[in-house]
Amino acid sequence: MKLIKNLALASVFGLAAAASAGAATLDDVKAKGVIDCGVSQGLIGFSNPDSNNNWSGLDVDFCKAVAAAVLGDATKVKYSPLNAKERFTALQSGAIDVLSRNSTWTMSRDTTLGLSFAGVTYYDGQGFLVPSKLGVKSALELGGASVCTQTGTTTELNLADYFKANKMEYKVVAFEKNEEVLKAYQEGRCDVFTTDQSGLYAERLKFTNPAEHVVLPEIISKEPLGPVVRQGDAQWFNIVRWTYFALLNAEELGVTSANVDQMKTSENPEIQRLLSVKVKNPDGTEADNDFGKGIGLGPDWAYNVIKQVGNYGEIFERNLGQSTDLKIARGENALWNQGGLQYAPPVR
Numbered sequence: 127m128k129l130i131k132n133l134a135l136a137s138v139f140g141l142a143a144a145a146s147a148g149a150a151t152l153d154d155v156k157a158k159g160v161i162d163c164g165v166s167q168g169l170i171g172f173s174n175p176d177s178n179n180n181w182s183g184l185d186v187d188f189c190k191a192v193a194a195a196v197l198g199d200a201t202k203v204k205y206s207p208l209n210a211k212e213r214f215t216a217l218q219s220g221a222i223d224v225l226s227r228n229s230t231w232t233m234s235r236d237t238t239l240g241l242s243f244a245g246v247t248y249y250d251g252q253g254f255l256v257p258s259k260l261g262v263k264s265a266l267e268l269g270g271a272s273v274c275t276q277t278g279t280t281t282e283l284n285l286a287d288y289f290k291a292n293k294m295e296y297k298v299v300a301f302e303k304n305e306e307v308l309k310a311y312q313e314g315r316c317d318v319f320t321t322d323q324s325g326l327y328a329e330r331l332k333f334t335n336p337a338e339h340v341v342l343p344e345i346i347s348k349e350p351l352g353p354v355v356r357q358g359d360a361q362w363f364n365i366v367r368w369t370y371f372a373l374l375n376a377e378e379l380g381v382t383s384a385n386v387d388q389m390k391t392s393e394n395p396e397i398q399r400l401l402s403v404k405v406k407n408p409d410g411t412e413a414d415n416d417f418g419k420g421i422g423l424g425p426d427w428a429y430n431v432i433k434q435v436g437n438y439g440e441i442f443e444r445n446l447g448q449s450t451d452l453k454i455a456r457g458e459n460a461l462w463n464q465g466g467l468q469y470a471p472p473v474r
């Protein structure tokens with residue numbers, strides 16, 4: 127209800143509503159005791175509800191991590207399922223506090239919507255899914271194909287670029303709702319389904335016979351997916367950004383949900399700073415090592431995140447890794463010192 131009201135408001139007042147909703151998100155969140163987090167309408171591994179409306183996924187765990195950092199309780203999240211088209215308006219209007227919904231960081235989204243991307247929680251790229259019976263082995267064989275996709279996404283734009291660059295004709299079959307896209311593809315109303323590669327693997331799991339569909343080898347774009355906040359609230363931006371960095375630093379330092387209590391006695395100064403462990407200075411005075419203050423949070427901000435949600439590696443494995451149906455390799459999402467791109471500045 128609130129969402130619908132706010133969406134209507136946003137369309138009336140446009141960016142004026144965005145500006146007024148821009149400041150002091152931390153105070154709002156503390157006052158209401160919950161974080162309103164925008165997620166997808168259902169994408170396995172990223173944000174997906176079960177039959178009891180319990181949400182899970184990497185994007186959901188990120189909402190939980192922010193709630194743990196800010197409110198000390200990862201369960202204090204209200205999920206707003208949003209389709210691709212409505213997601214940014216929901217954030218602009220103030221209906222949600224953070225958008226954590228497989229959203230690609232692009233220049234126009236970052237600079238013209240009154241919004242800011244806080245990091246890249248998942249490096250992705252766009253791919254194609256086709257029925258195996260078509261015998262297609264490469265995207266370069268797709269000339270003349272009809273392609274199913276969702277409106278309001280980077281997907282439709284990359285599709286146009288790719289076919290143009292390769293001088294191939296194609297027909298778009300686009301829908302606002304993901305379920306309509308999937309239905310059309312499964313009913314054979316298009317030859318190809320295209321989206322972020324992680325999305326292809328996730329959606330294929332919903333099909334009656336997943337093995338009858340293949341993901342083609344080409345990756346046609348960069349899709350850096352990450353959380354988004356309103357522009358103009360530097361403190362909230364820093365909270366969201368440093369929650370993400372805390373997840374990465376915890377993994378790099380070997381701090382996990384299972385060992386974080388023991389880690390409080392670690393002699394490693396980087397771990398001491400991450401967990402705000404008080405230490406003695408050489409002159410005998412005490413350093414509080416409290417970096418939470420800089421983002422308006424308590425000293426346990428990162429401890430609560432790690433204890434309740436785990437580090438980035440734990441989140442990845444739980445939602446996307448080898449123990450899940452998706453079985454996605456860490457690849458570009460490995461830490462920088464393990465051959466990947468995930469890199470966080472230090473806490474100091």
Ligand SMILES: N[C@@H](CCC(=O)N[C@@H](CS)C(=O)NCC(=O)O)C(=O)O
Pocket residue numbers: 166167168169208209210228229230276278279280281303304321322325326329349351
């Ligand atoms: N990363 C792309 C695509 C994101 C996207 O919306 N993908 C679709 C297809 S997998 C999706 O997640 N749909 C789920 C939904 O609408 O709830 C973007 O930011 O535009």
